[in-house]
Amino acid sequence: MPDHMVAGSVTAPGTVPRPTSRIRSAPDPREWRPLPAVVNGHAARAGERPALSFVSYSQDSGGTWQTLTFTQVDLRARALATVLESRFPRGGRVAVLCPQGLDYGVAFLACLYAGMIAVPLFPPEDPRRTDQLAAVLADADPVCLLTVSPNTPACRDLAGGRVPVWVVDEADPRPASDWSGYQAEAAEPAYLQYTSGSTGRPNGAVITHGNLVASTRQVMEGCGLSDSTPIASWLPQFHDMGLSIGVLAPMLAGTHVALMSPLAFIQRPVRWLRLLDAHRAHFSGGPNFAYDLCVRKVPDPSGLDLSSVRVLTNGAEPVRVGTLRRFTEAFAVAGLAPDAVKPSYGLAEATVLVACNRVGQRWTELDLDSHALTTGEVRVVADGDAAAPTTTVVGCGRPVGQHVRVADPETGVEQAAGFIGELWLRGPNVAAGYWREEQRSTQLFNRTLKTTRGSDSGWLRTGDLGFLHDGEVFVLGRTKDVIIIHGANHVAGDIEDTIRQAIPEAVPGAVAAFAVPGDDAEGDRLIVMVELSSGPQSATDIDLRRRVQIAIAERHGVRPHDVKAARRGSLPRTTSGKLRRKECRERYLTDEQSSAARTDSRDDQ
Template sequence: MRDRSARGLAAPPPGGQWEWEPLPAVLTGHAARCPDRPALSFVDYSRDPDGTWRTLTFAEVDQRARALAAALESRFVRGARVALLCPQGLEYGLGFLACLYAGMIAVPLFPPEDSRRIAQLTAVLADADPVCLLTDSRHADSCQDLTHRPVEVWPVDEAEPHLAPHWSQYRADPAEPAYLQYTSGSTGHPRGAVITHQNLVASTRQVIDGCGLSSDTPVASWLPLFHDMGLSIGVLAPILAGAHLALMSPLAFAQRPLRWLRLLDAHRAHFSGAPNFAYDLCVRRIPETDRDGLDLSSVRVLTNGAEPVRTGTLHRFTEAFAAGGLAPDTLKPSYGLAEATVLVACNRIGQRWTELRLDTEALAAGHVRVLNDHQAPPRLTTVVGCGRPVGQDVRVADPETRVEQPPGTVGELWVRGPNTANGYWRQPQDCAQLFDQVLKTSDGFENGWLRTGDLGFLHDGELFVLGRIKDVIIINGANHTPGDIEDTVGRAIPEAVPGAVAAFAVPGGDGEGDRLVVLVELAAGPRHAQDIGLRRRVMAAVGEHHGVRPHDILALRRGSLPRTTSGKLRRGDCRDRYLTDRFAPAAPTDTRTTP
């Protein structure tokens, strides 16, 4: 029997089903009903350490989006791709909205500010083949040479407001592409999920329902707008709900995490979100003396997503800021992916996250055996739930046979709903493998499923995510998720850079299975590996908690591990670099164990 409780369909508004309207129509409605209501604010810390606010009302946002849309319509054919290379700020949101108004396909990206990411940027631009690059005056010149052919570069901040009446009042069809959301994992093979106007509105409604948003719930965010979660929190959800957004830059947060929490306080924000590392950064970098006076009582939802959620992080952050009025159920572990537009599951308001103590050996065999407080097996694993699905269906399938699995069984997570994309831009082979899949159930065959590539299970209707299937480490026939091993090593080695441990498998010799390799960034540098007994301590911790023996343990300098644009470890790249001996400087090679 399938787990019917996993459907978790969102309740419609009091009037019944949501009525379809494209986002521009919703925004023009807000502008007509409450023109002077604040819509988008950007807090700039580049000149004033306390931040300088720029705010646009709904009428101003609508006018500027219409003006830029009219200019786009006059120059390019409807359905053309328009890339967004604006820095974090109001211009980014205006540029994205203008593309929707004009019926262009937006491509959210980032300005060419970091030389290490130019290759990724040019690869995505080559794949999307845009007709225009939208940026700001400061970055216009640096955008000129990013494409393989001449492409017009338009500064959003130079758009002429008097063009607004010339907008065609174009109304998109639900099935038309709205934007391409490029996944962050690969620079050599970029994949842009085609998000339709229906996907956009459906997913944003799910965020609004799941997080309890309305016009009276202010939103704050520092997440990069080119990322799916950042775009949802930083543009889509506030605009659709009619809420006032206060935006800041990722750099301003990284320089001083306290700025984010002070913004939540000053804006009386109801909703914000961040990856797991950001909550740990707040705990580490905000001393207790700076926490005095913070009032976080207005905050009801802080989503924790975009990377694995750690139970220790949830407890540390909640305890650290409880004195500031942060409710114990505010932190909301969640799960989503670009191919589902953004959100799949989250914990609702008033619900505290769920933790399960599992038998590690059973979990390695693909079975969920929940332990009570009195049971103490040789090894246990604690996992945190990501809440219930919001407005969509989630099942667990055997990745090989594509047969739905019963509750309590680990498998691949499959998703189906109005928010799921139909495929990747110009990638028919990848589309055929992941989108519109057929699931074999006890009732027959069901079409229209998205394969996520993520490993997890359902328990009492709640979703638990264990990691990427391609990253699973198989040793002696047992499956081990790298995130669990990395968490174990991180707890055992406080000298490691937080969140900077990578575990992956490399092929063994003839007749052998996988071998486990662990890479650790040390805050003091790899030369201290022997001084702190890194090899001995990692071997002991991994052996005790997972019953496996690492083949190799390397210490690296801070920043050595390759990551995606959203900060996730690229374990495949870690493996490739390790096998080609491209990690340096590293701990002495005597860390390698004998087979």
């Protein structure tokens, strides 16, 4: 085996561990086994195969690879699990606060090996997010924090001396032989996935071992994964999509995943594309902004070979058809297949995946009558019919291993075909509920769907607005983001997309549309906030307000009450990069109240 395949070894920049032969005598995928038992089995059958790699750019711009084999992953996970078993009661929560890398996957797996409930989080490196992290820890009430040596002081400060901190990268491998061999039941909690909170405060979805295995098998089926399909990812491992791509899917499938940090991607997006090439990756993914960033920052794709890539998931809500087209066209010269980019739909409460376009299937586009959409009707406009304004939407593929229905969010009655409603779903991947949130869990989980055949229980309310067409799932946005003006419904995402097309000076993915109360006769008022690449002072120079008003009026038939310019990066975002419209709205109202107070003060003088 080449030296660069050895655990912890450092290779020359650009040297890449290549996938080796397939695992023989793979177990029957229908047999129930928790993930630790599967990983332990990979180590026993083909332990010298590479499992986890991390590419660091801190010392060399070309990247330095570190790799663990399945044997080494299993050994380290068993050793750390033994320590956890000896010190803490089974079922205790263990927070993982490691940075992106090999230690994160090992720490997460060790929790599962030990029968603990993992809490995947981010390390306390950004002071602006300390309060958010502290709030989650207060809710999860962990018995232990897992981190790496450099982050130990910050984690101890965060814990305030009340919770022990264990250092993953200094763990002694010798206790591995003392691991109990614990195997969890399907209904036992495996981890708490705290949602990023684009519309409200974070909640910890309780993901059971059964949810984990079922969802990961769905990912494998939907994305065509096996032990010979390499994976690459820059997505944060604490995020549901990043955890699935960067840890769960490769560990269950028995394939090799190559990781890099989100910061390395943001600094130079071409690194992700080069990683796809070098690793001969079959599968990767990212939110909408990542694809736009690659198009802007990688104008010359010459030298890249993306012909191995068969699945690049785009899991933004909603997926932008313009983004799909631009990325596919820009990198076709690098061998990217025209059907490689896959719009998909998922959420933390469903562990991760709900629907996706399968390998070899290109996404579906529909031109819908914009006026009909405001009344909740899905009316496809025929080619060449330009009589009414249209809205183009993109399908997220068919459900994978679960059922999806469209319901009236107020009554729970299943909508007839051709109408928009809230997406409800049911399947073995749906979480058990929210941690310590019985009331909210009751509101969203195990709901009863009223159909023409009677009542049907066991459904999850997703809070997402959408419809089904020819079996495909189409997502329009969050139900809470519907803006009602003069009795007509307008989806915030559609208005934002219109502005993005009309205002190229806007920062990609940095437009927020929301409603604030107007007077009784007026109803809601539409507010738009736009981050400008050249800063808010340029709004007058580019005639931002007038251009936004014209674009929205022409396409949606409404006029925004106010248009605000913001500096780049100033609007609040979730951990996955999506704008928090609720917080944008709260910020706007606060600023308006402050402005009014200052005006009143001047008037009194």
